[in-house]
Amino acid sequence: MTTPLHILVTGSSRGIGAAIVTALAGHRVVGHATTAADAIIAADLADPQAATALWRDAIGRLDGRIDVLVNNAGVFEAAPIGDGDAAWEATWERTLRVNLRAAADLSRLAVLHFQERGGGGRIVNVASRAGLRGDSPDHWHYAASKGAMIAMTKTIARAYARDGIYAFSVCPGFTVTGMVEEYLASRGGVAALGDLPIGRPASVEEVAETVRWLAVEAPPSATGSSIDVNGASYVR
Numbered sequence: 312m313t314t315p316l317h318i319l320v321t322g323s324s325r326g327i328g329a330a331i332v333t334a335l336a337g338h339r340v341v342g343h344a345t346t347a348a349d350a351i352i353a354a355d356l357a358d359p360q361a362a363t364a365l366w367r368d369a370i371g372r373l374d375g376r377i378d379v380l381v382n383n384a385g386v387f388e389a390a391p392i393g394d395g396d397a398a399w400e401a402t403w404e405r406t407l408r409v410n411l412r413a414a415a416d417l418s419r420l421a422v423l424h425f426q427e428r429g430g431g432g433r434i435v436n437v438a439s440r441a442g443l444r445g446d447s448p449d450h451w452h453y454a455a456s457k458g459a460m461i462a463m464t465k466t467i468a469r470a471y472a473r474d475g476i477y478a479f480s481v482c483p484g485f486t487v488t489g490m491v492e493e494y495l496a497s498r499g500g501v502a503a504l505g506d507l508p509i510g511r512p513a514s515v516e517e518v519a520e521t522v523r524w525l526a527v528e529a530p531p532s533a534t535g536s537s538i539d540v541n542g543a544s545y546v547r
Contacts, residue, residue: 315339317373318526321365321417322384324351327437327486330519331381335526341369343384356384356409362416376428379526380421382414382460383437389449403452410456415463418478422471431475435525436464437518440484440541457482461537468535477534479525484541485512509542 315338322328323342332340340350343365347353352372354365370377386409390402418434425432441450442457460480467478485507518540525538539545 316378316527317341317376318379318381319343319366319369319373319377319417320381320383321356321413322437324348327483327515327518327522328383330515331383331522334516334519334523338527339373341372343369356413357405359408359412362413363420366417366420370424377421377424377432379433379435380417381435381437381522381526382417383522384413385410385437385456387450387453390452391449392451406452407456410453411459411463414460418463418467422467422476425476426471426474431477433526434464434467434476434478435522436460436478436480437522438464438480438482438537440482440539440545443482443537443539443547444545464537465535472531472534475531477529477531479529479534480537481518481521481525482537482539482541483513483518484539484544486515486518486540487512506544507542508544511542513540513542 318335318338318340320328320331320335320340321343323332324344324346328342332342342351343354344351345353345355352365352368354361356362386406388402388406390399394402414436421432421434438460439457441454442461446454461482464478464480467476521538521540525533
């Protein structure tokens, strides 16, 4: 077996993030959430200083070395255009801070760390189908944050491939945890969720396996790519 990688995964306490940690079994993984737990660092990424503190804490727990950064943390909160100015601004600010700026801050620190240490490294950003096709009328900000994350990932890939630093994004569509069949039944069947050619939403395990492959196995020539995990509900 190859030497275990040292990996930081944000937003790892539940859903896709928890599945990513499970998929990365055999590697040394430090997770992140808003509440601390075993192998999980607490940080509120809405705080502009939190990403730097999280990185430093993770470096300490991983003996001074991180090989892979997975930016999975995110928020999905409605911002109807009829909201008052203050509410609209606050939701946009929080969403961009958590979904984009924190990921950018961590990616910057990762690139600097990879360059200083030598040997390269990988960044995997969990974006969204929304970043490619847009989202609901109440989620301009969410789509904007994920579209910017995809563009940022491509920029990192182009700028630092010469240093052995590779960057990828994953774009899930509608994803559910637990038993998909039970969830679909509770929502009135697959037809109620829109166009899903494979007949069901993606599972968190499918998204996590895609992240694992990019973090561990994907060839360098794949750097800059965005992989869709949406059951052909959006193709490009």
